[in-house]
Amino acid sequence: MVGKFKRLLIGRPMKSAEIEGEKLNKLKALAVLSSDALSSVAYGTEQILIVLMAAGFTALWYSVPISLGVLGLLLILILSYRQTIFAYPTGGGAYIVAKNNLGVHTGLLAGGSLLVDYILTVAVSSSAGTDAITSAFPSLHDHRVLISLTMILFLTIMNLRGITESASVLALPVYLFVVSIFVLIISGVVKYFTGGVHAAVPEMSTTVSNISLFLILKAFSSGCSALTGVEAVSNAIPNFKKPAERNAAATLVMMGTILGAMFIGISLLAYWYGIAPSEKETVVSQIANATFGRGFIYYFIQGVTALILFLAANTAYSAFPLLAFMLAKDKFMPRMFMVRGDRLGFSNGIINLGVLSALLVIVFNGDTENLIPLYALGVFIPFTLSQLGMMVRWIKLKPSGWLGRFIVNTIGMLTTLTISLIFVFTKFSQIWMVFFFLPFVIFIFIQTKRHYENTADQLRIDLARDKPLIKGNTIVVPIAGITQVVKQSLGYAKSVTDNVVAVYVGFNDEEIERMEKKWEEWDPGVRLIVLRSSYRSIIRPLIKFVDTVEWKTAETDHITVLIPQFITKHWWQHILHNQTSLLLRAYLFNRKDVVIATVPYHLNK
Structure with missing residues (x-):
């Protein structure tokens, strides 16, 4: 039943040889890996305007040069990550760049971020997509957590079905969003230049004395939230069809071009239309309303905008499992993140991402506004470290034309570092936890690797000298009575060795006498040892007896505790049985020289 349901959800298992068919072409990769970056058009300009409004409506003129500054930084990041793609074609992005050029701990900081x-x-x-829905349908506001969790579950299942299938399904809404925004921009520009818009637009001369450099920098850093997700392509190079690095580089350039055109278009329209940010209506909604009125096109744009905000999460579903794979390959995360699932995706990474993000939504009750500064800072720390790592690489290798590349990375590093510092100084109350959480994550990474290295040291053998130690075997079979499962267990034990003892724990003389009499009558050819428990405990006398046997036979025999256990026909029946055997197994796991084995006996009813 469970197997059929799993097949229904994620489809048939795929052979390892089919992995090439799961690689992405440029158009599908653009949809899967750029949804996060492209969706930021819906709120990037708005974040700039919200900060500038602190200086009054006239300060909104600065949204244009600030948007051009964001566009310049986008260009630098695109050029930088394009260089990263060709320098590190195996993927990993900022983690690999920082680890190889700045040291392991710096790489872990980038990877953890x-x-x-x-x-x-x-x-x-x-949560942002849910807010768009509840704004249109206020009656759903009380169900925002359930809506968010449903969307996370949908994306998790889609990605478990395989990256190619999820790309095919998710490409349509992503491209619909791109087309609708370009239709909005072109229509808005035409309407503005044909005199269809009459708005009070602030001019430069009225704003110079009303705004500080600090406020401009704060607005710039807020606008840079539009750059989240730019690094995803460089992390996910292994997902591309061959030649992977060329296809990844082309996809990155396409994403940067589309993102830059949409972002500057929305910023210009917001300025030309004299739009101020509002708690009740987004900037994109105001532009669409002013351009088309509240007709079909307006509601279509709002609908695909809400949808793209949901689907922005899909970029993380593509990049997180691959980055977790890179870290697991270097032994900084559990090896389970290296395992491909039935559909050839890194399913453990996908599932863990879905569960952890769902927990965040539940903890914050669907209101994740306070997480946005932390979310943005988590992007700019790897941005800065990646740029710095590439700077070090150019200085070390000095390839042909390295100076120009070095300058690009230097400008990018200084800019992203400045933005990170602005976030720290202006929003410390919201991001202070990163200074405790990231060191903790790095500590976990280091401890994980240390454990794997210690385990390898203890398991490693010398092929020339280390041979199996041949010893005898003493088998101890705990029993609660004389049953079919005990008969089967003793038969198996005697097939392995003649040194078999059955152990029974009794609570009073009457029980013990009855058991000894029945055993003598049955006569299975195995010695019965009876232990009396004055405190009605079964586990403690058994453990004490096993310790005694272990001490006496440690030099000559292996000690095996063979636990009889019956398997019920239905899964729910299992909780009614075998509790003592489970406890005994749990206690014995801590004994260094004791082998634990189970003989299952299957029930038919």
Whole structure:
């Protein structure tokens, strides 16, 4: 039943040889990996305007040069990550760049920041999409957590079905959003230049004395939230069809071009239309309303905008499992993140991402607004470290034309570092936890690797000298009575060795006498040892007896505790049985020289 339901949800298992068919072409990759970056058009300009409104309506003129500054930083990031793609074609992005050029701990800082950022991306995107829905349908506001969780579940299942299938389903809404925004921009520009818009637009001369450099920098850093997700392509190079690095680089350039055109278009229209941010209506909604009125096109744009905010989380579903794979490959995360699932995706990474982001939504009750600064800072820390790592790489290798690349990375590093510092100084009350959480994540990474290295040291053998130690075997069979399962267990034990003892724990003389009499009558050819328990405990006398046997036979025999256990026909019946055997097994796991074995006996009713 469970197997059939699993097949229904995620489809048939795929052979390892089919993995090439799961690779993405440029158009599908653009939809899967750029949904986070492209969706930021819906709120990037608005974040700039919200900060500038602190200086009054006339300060909104500065949204244009600030947007151009964001566009310049986007260009630098695109050029930088394009260089990263060709320098590190195996993927990993900021983690690999920082680890190889700045040291392991710096690489872990970049990798940990990105992993946390991807979790926040899913939580924030699902909540933002839910807010768009509840704004249109206020009656659903009380169900926002359920709506967010449903969307996370949908994306998790879609990605478990395989990256190609999820790309095919999710490409349509992503491209609909791109087309609708370009229709909005072109229509808005035409309407503005044909005199269809009459708005009070602030001019430069009225704003110079009303705004500080600090406020401009704060607005710039807020606008840079539009750059989240830019690094996803460089992390996910293994998902591309061959030649992977060329296809990834082309996809990155396409994403940057589309994102830049949409962002500057929305910013210009917001300025030309004299739009101020409002708690009741988004900037994109105001532009669409002013351009088309509240007709079909307006509601279509609002609908696909809400949808893309949901689907922004899908970028994280593509990048998180691959980054977790890279970290697991270097032994900084559990090996389970290296395992491909039935549909050839890194299903453990996908499931963990879905669960952790769902927990965030539940903890914050669907209101993740306070996570946005942490979410943005989690992007700019890897941005800065990646740029710095590439700077070090150019200085070390000095390839042909390296100076120009070095300058690009230097400008990018200084800009992203400045933005990170602005976030720290202006929103410390919201992001202070990162200074405790990231060191803790890095500590977990280091402890995980140390454990794997210690385990490898203890398991490693010398092929020339280390041979199996041949010893005898003493088998102890705990029993609660004379049953079919005991008969089967004793038969198996005697097939392995003649040194078999059955152990029974009794609570009073009457029980013990009855058991000894029945055993003598049955005569299975196995010695019965009876232990009296004055305190009605079964586990403690058994453990004490096993310790005694272990001490006496440690040099000559292996000690095996063979636990009889019957398997019920229905899963729910299992909770009615075998509790003592489970406890005994749990206690014996801590004994270094004791082998634990189970003989199952299957019930038919």
